[in-house]
Amino acid sequence: MSMPKVVLFDFSGTLFRFEHRDEWFAGLHDEAGEPLHLDHQAELIRRLTQPVGLTVDITDDDRNAWRNRDLDPKLHRQAYVSILRASGLTVPGHAEALYERVLEPDSWIAYPDTIPVLKSLSRQGIPVGIVSNICFDLRQVFAREG
Numbered sequence: 001m002s003m004p005k006v007v008l009f010d011f012s013g014t015l016f017r018f019e020h021r022d023e024w025f026a027g028l029h030d031e032a033g034e035p036l037h038l039d040h041q042a043e044l045i046r047r048l049t050q051p052v053g054l055t056v057d058i059t060d061d062d063r064n065a066w067r068n069r070d071l072d073p074k075l076h077r078q079a080y081v082s083i084l085r086a087s088g089l090t091v092p093g094h095a096e097a098l099y100e101r102v103l104e105p106d107s108w109i110a111y112p113d114t115i116p117v118l119k120s121l122s123r124q125g126i127p128v129g130i131v132s133n134i135c136f137d138l139r140q141v142f143a144r145e146g
Contacts (some may be wrong), residue, residue: 007121011132015118016108016141020045025142028094040088047087048080048102056086070133102124105140 009015025041035045047055054066062082069079076100084095101107110144132138 003124004017004126006127006129007128010129011130011141012108012134014128015109015114016110018049018102018107019109021101021107024098028089028098030088031090036089044084044087044089044098047083048099054083056083058082058086070135073135076135098136103136106143108141118140 012018025036027037030040054063058066059082062079065075065078065082069076081095081099084098089095089098118128130138130142
């Protein structure tokens, strides 16, 4: 059997998974100043991680951003911030803050076999390519893992 010339992996759902962190909601509250209920937090996360379909009503401009979100970081941000606002995160600055927290490298956790497989391929001199339709820079996630 011949060795592969290169191995390609998808990023999300293959090598890394998105993991909700409770501290994302620190300091966020509703219009009345009350902390966000756990059910509301869970719904916001569901809407951030839903890969297809819109569950909220947003403007045509934001709907266009949603359709093209994985092509441009600005459109990605616009689409998801508008979804967060339409999902009840209406206090000024809160939708933006949650969006930024979700994109942090620590929000992405390697599957148990990811690092051993990548290191094994590296030791064997087999190049690895990572493909993804995620429009934010994934290099920080890989750098964190060494």
